[in-house]
Structure formats: structure tokens, C-alpha cells
Amino acid sequence: MVAASRLERLLAALQRLPGVGARSAARMAYHLLQHDRDGALALAQALREAVEGVRHCASCHTLCEQEVCATCADPARDASQLCVVETPADQAALERTGTYRGRYFVLMGRLRPLDGLGPEASGVRALLQRLQTDAAVQELILATSFTAEGEATAHVLAQLGRSLGLRVTRLARGVPLGSELEFVDLGTIAHALADRRPT
């Protein structure tokens, strides 16, 4: 009675966004219709253009507009190393370090067995295809998150890599730079102790 049907459809569509419930959707809809109708039209346009024009890079599976993304198209990249990350943001963080010159594979997700997201949904299948067709890869560097799901994903990918005869490595776990030990969680300290290295 209070809300009209176009408004209801907008509220329902906004709630398909991750992390948006009924209250956030209402706040967004009222804001757009009340204060930013241009923003609403710009978002509609951007959504349509992205759906039409953004696809997966045929090589690294990230989202891009070309057949192959700029990073994969760079011939200066070392094809023997393949670093697996979860998202383009993770890839960007590694790139900003300026210390990695190998190639990437972007899962665009991670295994989430509790949510029913297996290898199909999470890019693991696309990675398998890449590894089966790209003979140049010798080392698989696992840079998924150090969370339960990221670790589970790394575990599955490590088995996959070893079954294909690749060298499989994982980013080092340890104490972050600038930390005082007193404030570092115990699991991290235990890992740093177990993985201690001669200096």
C-alpha cells in the first residue's frame, strides 16, 4: 500500500547486491530517487555496459574488456611462474610491491564449501584448464587469503599443482612488518616460530 510496484522492484533488485538487506536497499532507493536520479541512471548505464563488455581474460580469468588482459599480454612477464590470487584487488596489492615479474591467475573467488561453492563456481576449474594447456608454468605460487576459506582453497590448489608435477609454493606466514610481538596473535607467532629462518 505504501510502496508502489516500481519502487518494490527496485528494492528487490538492490537486495540482490551482496551485503544489502531490506533496510540498506530502502536507504539506497530513497537516496537515489530523492537526491540523485542522475546517479541512478548512471548506475543503470554502467551496469548494462559492464554486463555487455566485461568478460574474463582468456588467460588469467580476471575481469577485462579485451580477449586477454594487459598483464597477460605483457611479453616481459616470466611465464614460468604463475601466482594465484583471489581478486583483482589482491593482484593489485602484489603488483604494488614491485617485486614480482611472473604471471597471475585470478580466481575471482575462493572455494566456499559451506556455501556450496565448489571448484566450478570459484575459478578453480578455469585454473585447471590453464595449467593443462600452458606448458611454460613451472611454479605455482599460492597467494590466496590466510583465512579458513583461503587456506582451504590453497590446499586444493596445492594438490592440483603437485598432481601436474609443478613446484607449489605458498606466501610466507609470519609477523607483519612494524608489529610488536606483544600484539600479534598467537597463531601468527607460532607459524613465524615454526618457519624461522637463518639470518
Place this chain on the structure above:
Amino acid sequence: MVAASRLERLLAALQRLPGVGARSAARMAYHLLQHDRDGALALAQALREAVEGVRHCASCHTLCEQEVCATCADPARDASQLCVVETPADQAALERTGTYRGRYFVLMGRLRPLDGLGPEASGVRALLQRLQTDAAVQELILATSFTAEGEATAHVLAQLGRSLGLRVTRLARGVPLGSELEFVDLGTIAHALADRRPT
């Protein structure tokens, strides 16, 4: 380098939504492009339709698709009482009590002086127009939020109503049903004590 331009435009457009920053926008964009392209198109369509078809009710200022919303079009409503609420959700909450048969005015916001939102942006001007043209209104019931901004809005509206010779009332402040006094904040208890009533 990592993100393509259509993706960047989508990220920028998503960040125009209230409460959505760079990280949420990325999560939304990746989710839509990865798992729910139908959802993205549905949202684009819903946004466009809402911008084209949703407008303010000429009478109560809520969002609706007709010239006048269903509540305002109901002739059984008591035209002498006008209850001012901030949002359609607040109106719906009052309706669910089943105890109010008067009319409504929906501000679609509240005064937010700190954000530069004065009477223009917040529907107060539209309320003034309504009160100046609707001679049936005798009582203005202020049902804005009991927050700093809601109280400030109520204060301004009370002055407005009194200047027009209306009876102005505010929803009662007091202890919510089902509360134990021990857990009620002191401001609420102080108000309940000051507004105590014979029983």
C-alpha cells in the same frame, strides 16, 4: 592496469550509493559480473523504471507512481489530523499499529543542518505548501525520529505548525513496552518521569 574502464565506471557508479565505499563497490561489481549478470541487468532495468515512473505524491510527498498515493486517496481518512514521518518505512510502522486513521505527510528525509540539508532538501518546504493549501488540517502530529536530527526537525516543524495556528503534538517519549527499568537509558527514564500520567 588491472581494472578495465567499464569496470571502473561501474565501481564509481556503485559508490554513489549511500554507505558504499571502494571495497563494497568492488565486492558488488565482482559478485554481479561473476555470479549474477541477470541481477545486474534487473537492477539496471529497475533503476531506469523507477527514475521514469516514481514521483512524489502530490498530497503527502511519499514516493508513488500515481499523482496521489493510495493512502491519501482513501476518503475514510480523517483529514483533520496530519502525522509527519521521515520515511515510508516509518509510515508503515505506524500503519501496522492499526490505531491511526488520520492522514500522513512523508518528509522523505529530515533536517540535517550539519550536512547542509535545510528545509529545501528535506521536504519541509513541501509540508509548508501542504499546510498552507489544506484547510482541513487541525492537528499536526510530529512522528520524526527521536534522534538529534529528528528532534531538530520536530522543533522546526512545531514552530511552523504553531505559526499557522495548528495544534502541534509529538509522539510520547517513555519506557518501551517489555523493558526492565534497569536496562533503559537514563534520558528515556527522565522523560518518562517528567511526562508521568495519572492512572
